[in-house]
Amino acid sequence: MNEKRAIKVALLGAGSVGSQVARLLLEQADEYERRVGTRLELIGISVRNPDANRDADLPRELFTTDAQTLIVSADIVIELMGGITPARELVTLALESGADVVTANKALLAHHGAELFELAERVGAQLYYEAAVGGAIPIIRPLRENLGGDKVERILGIVNGTTNYILDRMHTRGDSFDESLRIATELGYAEADPTADIEGYDAQQKAAILASIAFHTKVPVDQVYREGITQVSIEQIEDAKRAGYVVKLLAICERLTDEQNGGEKVSARVYPALVPETHPLASVHGGNNAIFVEAKAAGSLMFYGAGAGGVETASAVLGDLVAAARRHLLGGPGSGESMDADLPIVPVEEILTSYHISLAAEDEAGILAGIAQTFAAQQVSVATLEQAAPTETDDEEGTGDSRATLVIGTHLATEGALSGLVKALADSPAVHQINGVLRVEGVHA
Amino acid sequence: MNEKRAIKVALLGAGSVGSQVARLLLEQADEYERRVGTRLELIGISVRNPDANRDADLPRELFTTDAQTLIVSADIVIELMGGITPARELVTLALESGADVVTANKALLAHHGAELFELAERVGAQLYYEAAVGGAIPIIRPLRENLGGDKVERILGIVNGTTNYILDRMHTRGDSFDESLRIATELGYAEADPTADIEGYDAQQKAAILASIAFHTKVPVDQVYREGITQVSIEQIEDAKRAGYVVKLLAICERLTDEQNGGEKVSARVYPALVPETHPLASVHGGNNAIFVEAKAAGSLMFYGAGAGGVETASAVLGDLVAAARRHLLGGPGSGESMDADLPIVPVEEILTSYHISLAAEDEAGILAGIAQTFAAQQVSVATLEQAAPTETDDEEGTGDSRATLVIGTHLATEGALSGLVKALADSPAVHQINGVLRVEGVHA
Known part of the structure; x- marks a missing residue:
C-alpha cells in the first residue's frame, strides 16, 4: 500500500x-x-x-x-x-x-x-x-476527548465484574454471599484468590484512574476510600429489594463545592451502595460493567459492556x-494527561450521603422512642422506617426472646455524623445488634 | 500560560x-x-x-x-x-x-x-x-478509535428521541400514536412539522453515518431502507407487550456474509421493530437515545444518554x-475517514429477519388451516401464534360478524419471502385484514 x-x-x-x-x-x-x-x-x-x-x-x-x-x-x-x-x-x-x-x-x-x-x-x-x-467499554477516551469541552460532575461506576456477578446472583437467586462467591469461582468470574475483587481493591484502583482523568487532578489510590462486599448479607439485599433498591459495588467520583471558599473539591470512593431499581445501573447484570457519567452540559451518559475477558x-x-x-x-509532542486542575480531595468523613441501617432491637414498647432519640442526639433525621415482623430467635444464648428487625433510612448527613450515629446505635441498650449499613447512591444530585 | x-x-x-x-x-x-x-x-x-x-x-x-x-x-x-x-x-x-x-x-x-x-x-x-x-452520547469517536482495532458486526441504535418518546408513551401509558405525538409536540419533543422524525428520515441519515464509519464503506443515505412509525398502532404495541417485546424505531447497521463468494457485505436500514424486553435497548425511555454495538472482540457494548437538546x-x-x-x-496531515473496505450494500429484500404479523380473520373452523397453507406456500414457517378472543365487531359494513385476531410470529426468512407472505395473506379469503407487521430485532445473532 x-x-x-x-x-x-x-x-x-x-x-x-x-x-x-x-x-x-x-x-x-x-x-x-x-x-x-x-x-x-x-x-x-x-x-x-x-x-x-x-x-x-x-x-x-x-x-x-x-x-x-x-x-x-x-x-x-x-x-x-x-x-x-x-x-x-x-x-x-x-x-x-x-x-x-x-x-x-x-x-x-x-x-x-x-x-x-x-x-x-x-x-x-x-x-x-x-x-x-x-x-472493552470505551470510557477513558470518551472522558478525555468527548467530554474534553464539558465538566464531569459525577461518575458512578460498576467497574468490577466479579463483585457484580456475586451481588447480582444474591439479588436474583437469593443465594448467600459465600455460595455466590463459590459459583463465581467455579464459573471463572472470580480468581482463586478473590481478595482484590471482593475487598474492592480492583475498583479502588479504577476509581483513582477515573477521578484523575475526569477532574484533571492527581487522585492517589490511597486517598480513595474503600469498602468491599464481604459484609453484604442476603438479608440486606432482600431488605433493599423490598424498598426498591439493588445493591451494587460502586466506584464513585464526585466534584463537590467547597462551602468554605466557594471553590471545588473532589471525592473518590468505593463501597457497596443501594441504587434505585429504576436507575440504569440497576439493570447491569452478571459480570458486566457500566459507567454512569453526569456532566454539566451533556447530562447523564452511560457506557455498558463486558468489563473483563481476554x-x-x-x-x-x-x-x-x-x-x-x-x-x-x-509525530509531534506527547499527550500527557492534563492534571492542571489540581483540586483538593475530600476525606470520606465529609461526604454527604444517606444510609439504610438494618438493626435488631428488643421488641418492647418504647424501644422505637429510644432509637429515635439516638437519631436526634446525633442530628441525623429518619427518612423511612420499615419493621419486619418480630421472630422467635434461637440465638446462641438460647433466650428465645422476641426481637424486631428495623430497617431505617436516613436523610442526607455527613459520613462523619452517620458513622457517629451507627456507633451510638450500637451502644444503645435498645439495640441488640446492627445487622448492616448501606449507603444510598444515584438518587440525590 | x-x-x-x-x-x-x-x-x-x-x-x-x-x-x-x-x-x-x-x-x-x-x-x-x-x-x-x-x-x-x-x-x-x-x-x-x-x-x-x-x-x-x-x-x-x-x-x-x-x-x-x-x-x-x-x-x-x-x-x-x-x-x-x-x-x-x-x-x-x-x-x-x-x-x-x-x-x-x-x-x-x-x-x-x-x-x-x-x-x-x-x-x-x-x-x-x-x-x-x-x-451528547460519545459514539463516533468510540466507533472510529476505541473499536479501531476491532470489527463491528452490528449496530442497533435508538437514534431519534422524538420517536422514542412517542413509542415509549404508547407502551407505558397506552396512549394512541396521535395522542402521543400531540403531547410530544406540546412538551417540545417533536417539532411543529414532525415528518423528519416520525417518518424515519432523521434516523436514516444517522444510520448512513454510523454504517459508513463502522464498516469503512461509503453507505449513501438513499441505500438505507427506511420506514417510520406512523403506522404503528396501539394494538401492535399491546400485542408486543403481551409477547414480551417493546417496539422501538431502530437504525440497524449489519455486516453480513455473502453466501455466494464468502466475502462480506453490509446492510443499513431503519424501521420500527420488536425488541425483547430483556434487551438493554428495551429500557431506554422517553426522549433518550442509546446505541447498542456488537463487535467481534469487544462483544456487546451500549452507549446511552440524551440524544438531543441544545x-x-x-x-x-x-x-x-x-x-x-x-x-x-x-499540525500534520488530515484524518479523513478510511473508506477503504468498500463493501457491497445489501438491498433490504435480501435481509434475513422475522416478523410478527397481526391479522383479523373470520372466526370459522378451518381458517387456521388455510392460513397455515399460505405460510407453507410462501416457504415461511410459523414460530408462534397467539389468538385474541373473538369479538363482535361493528365494522363499516355493519355485518357484526365474529372475527378473530391472530398474531403470528415467523421464523427467520428473507424480507422478500416475508413481504410475499404478507401480500399472499392479504389476498387470502380467510384473512379479513392485516392489522400490522413488525420485524423482530435483538434476538437472532
Missing part, C-alpha cells in the same frame, strides 16, 4: 489478554495496515516461560524472556503483564527509549500514573490505557494500538 | 445548539486554555438575523451576516446551521481555506460526507462530527473543538 517502514510492536505478557492481542494482531495485520497506512509488525512477545500453554496458537519464535532488548527495538510497546514489578521499570524503559506505550495495567496507573504521564510528556511519547478500566479487553488494547500507530506516524 | 497565538474559532449558526456552544466557549475560556495549551478565541458568529432572540445572552458585536469573511479568518469553523444549503458550500470553503471543521450536521454528512472527507484528506484538514449522531449537543461539539484545537497545534 505504501513504502513507509513498518511500525515495530513489542508485546510484554501473553496471558489471557496478551495472547488474544497477539493473535488478532497477526490475523488482522492486513486490515490494520489499511487503517493505519503502514504495517504493524509484532517483533516479539516477552514472557517468563516461552513454553507455557497459551490461550492462542502463536509462533514459538516470537517469544523471548529478554524484555529489555525487545523494548529498545520497538516503536510501540504493549504492556500486559499486570502488577507493579517489573511493569513499572519496563514501561519507564520503553518511554525513555522513545517508544509509545499501550497498557491495560490498572495497578501501575493507579499507583504510578502521575509519574508515567509526566515522563511521557517530557520525552514526547504517547501513553494509552483504555483497557485499564472497564475492559478477547474483550484485547479489543480496547488494539484500539489504542491503532490510535498510537496513527499518532506515531504523525 | 504560554505565548502561542490564540486559535481563532468561527461559529456558523446560533440556534439551540449554537447559542449554547458560544456561551460555554466564552464562559469556560480559561479552562479550555489550560486544556489545549493556548487560548480559543471566538472571533464571530454568523447568522441570518443578528437581532433575533437567542437561548443565551451573547455579545452583540460577535454577530455577523457575512459567513464567508468570518470563515476565511478562522483556524477552526464550527458549523451548526443544519441543512444542506448553504452549509455544504460554507464547510467546503472552510476546508479549502485551511480551517479544521467541527459540525453537527447529519443531513450534510449523510448526503455529502464522502465528498467532504475526501476534501479534508486532500487539503490536510480535520473534520469532526461527534454531535451529528446521538447528541446544551447536551453543545457538549459533543465542544469536545470536538478541544480535540480539533489540540490537533491543530500539532
Whole structure:
C-alpha cells in the first residue's frame, strides 16, 4: 500500500489478554495496515516461560524472556503483564527509549500514573490505557476527548465484574454471599484468590484512574476510600429489594463545592451502595460493567459492556494500538494527561450521603422512642422506617426472646455524623445488634 | 500560560445548539486554555438575523451576516446551521481555506460526507462530527478509535428521541400514536412539522453515518431502507407487550456474509421493530437515545444518554473543538475517514429477519388451516401464534360478524419471502385484514 517502514510492536505478557492481542494482531495485520497506512509488525512477545500453554496458537519464535532488548527495538510497546514489578521499570524503559506505550495495567496507573504521564510528556511519547478500566467499554477516551469541552460532575461506576456477578446472583437467586462467591469461582468470574475483587481493591484502583482523568487532578489510590462486599448479607439485599433498591459495588467520583471558599473539591470512593431499581445501573447484570457519567452540559451518559475477558479487553488494547500507530506516524509532542486542575480531595468523613441501617432491637414498647432519640442526639433525621415482623430467635444464648428487625433510612448527613450515629446505635441498650449499613447512591444530585 | 497565538474559532449558526456552544466557549475560556495549551478565541458568529432572540445572552458585536469573511479568518469553523444549503458550500470553503471543521450536521454528512472527507484528506484538514449522531452520547469517536482495532458486526441504535418518546408513551401509558405525538409536540419533543422524525428520515441519515464509519464503506443515505412509525398502532404495541417485546424505531447497521463468494457485505436500514424486553435497548425511555454495538472482540457494548437538546449537543461539539484545537497545534496531515473496505450494500429484500404479523380473520373452523397453507406456500414457517378472543365487531359494513385476531410470529426468512407472505395473506379469503407487521430485532445473532 505504501513504502513507509513498518511500525515495530513489542508485546510484554501473553496471558489471557496478551495472547488474544497477539493473535488478532497477526490475523488482522492486513486490515490494520489499511487503517493505519503502514504495517504493524509484532517483533516479539516477552514472557517468563516461552513454553507455557497459551490461550492462542502463536509462533514459538516470537517469544523471548529478554524484555529489555525487545523494548529498545520497538516503536510501540504493549504492556500486559499486570502488577507493579517489573511493569513499572519496563514501561519507564520503553518511554525513555522513545517508544509509545499501550497498557491495560490498572495497578501501575493507579499507583504510578502521575509519574508515567509526566515522563511521557517530557520525552514526547504517547501513553494509552483504555483497557485499564472497564475492559472493552470505551470510557477513558470518551472522558478525555468527548467530554474534553464539558465538566464531569459525577461518575458512578460498576467497574468490577466479579463483585457484580456475586451481588447480582444474591439479588436474583437469593443465594448467600459465600455460595455466590463459590459459583463465581467455579464459573471463572472470580480468581482463586478473590481478595482484590471482593475487598474492592480492583475498583479502588479504577476509581483513582477515573477521578484523575475526569477532574484533571492527581487522585492517589490511597486517598480513595474503600469498602468491599464481604459484609453484604442476603438479608440486606432482600431488605433493599423490598424498598426498591439493588445493591451494587460502586466506584464513585464526585466534584463537590467547597462551602468554605466557594471553590471545588473532589471525592473518590468505593463501597457497596443501594441504587434505585429504576436507575440504569440497576439493570447491569452478571459480570458486566457500566459507567454512569453526569456532566454539566451533556447530562447523564452511560457506557455498558463486558468489563473483563481476554478477547474483550484485547479489543480496547488494539484500539489504542491503532490510535498510537496513527499518532506515531504523525509525530509531534506527547499527550500527557492534563492534571492542571489540581483540586483538593475530600476525606470520606465529609461526604454527604444517606444510609439504610438494618438493626435488631428488643421488641418492647418504647424501644422505637429510644432509637429515635439516638437519631436526634446525633442530628441525623429518619427518612423511612420499615419493621419486619418480630421472630422467635434461637440465638446462641438460647433466650428465645422476641426481637424486631428495623430497617431505617436516613436523610442526607455527613459520613462523619452517620458513622457517629451507627456507633451510638450500637451502644444503645435498645439495640441488640446492627445487622448492616448501606449507603444510598444515584438518587440525590 | 504560554505565548502561542490564540486559535481563532468561527461559529456558523446560533440556534439551540449554537447559542449554547458560544456561551460555554466564552464562559469556560480559561479552562479550555489550560486544556489545549493556548487560548480559543471566538472571533464571530454568523447568522441570518443578528437581532433575533437567542437561548443565551451573547455579545452583540460577535454577530455577523457575512459567513464567508468570518470563515476565511478562522483556524477552526464550527458549523451548526443544519441543512444542506448553504452549509455544504460554507464547510467546503472552510476546508479549502485551511480551517479544521467541527459540525453537527447529519443531513450534510449523510448526503455529502464522502465528498467532504475526501476534501479534508486532500487539503490536510480535520473534520469532526461527534454531535451529528446521538447528541451528547460519545459514539463516533468510540466507533472510529476505541473499536479501531476491532470489527463491528452490528449496530442497533435508538437514534431519534422524538420517536422514542412517542413509542415509549404508547407502551407505558397506552396512549394512541396521535395522542402521543400531540403531547410530544406540546412538551417540545417533536417539532411543529414532525415528518423528519416520525417518518424515519432523521434516523436514516444517522444510520448512513454510523454504517459508513463502522464498516469503512461509503453507505449513501438513499441505500438505507427506511420506514417510520406512523403506522404503528396501539394494538401492535399491546400485542408486543403481551409477547414480551417493546417496539422501538431502530437504525440497524449489519455486516453480513455473502453466501455466494464468502466475502462480506453490509446492510443499513431503519424501521420500527420488536425488541425483547430483556434487551438493554428495551429500557431506554422517553426522549433518550442509546446505541447498542456488537463487535467481534469487544462483544456487546451500549452507549446511552440524551440524544438531543441544545446544551447536551453543545457538549459533543465542544469536545470536538478541544480535540480539533489540540490537533491543530500539532499540525500534520488530515484524518479523513478510511473508506477503504468498500463493501457491497445489501438491498433490504435480501435481509434475513422475522416478523410478527397481526391479522383479523373470520372466526370459522378451518381458517387456521388455510392460513397455515399460505405460510407453507410462501416457504415461511410459523414460530408462534397467539389468538385474541373473538369479538363482535361493528365494522363499516355493519355485518357484526365474529372475527378473530391472530398474531403470528415467523421464523427467520428473507424480507422478500416475508413481504410475499404478507401480500399472499392479504389476498387470502380467510384473512379479513392485516392489522400490522413488525420485524423482530435483538434476538437472532
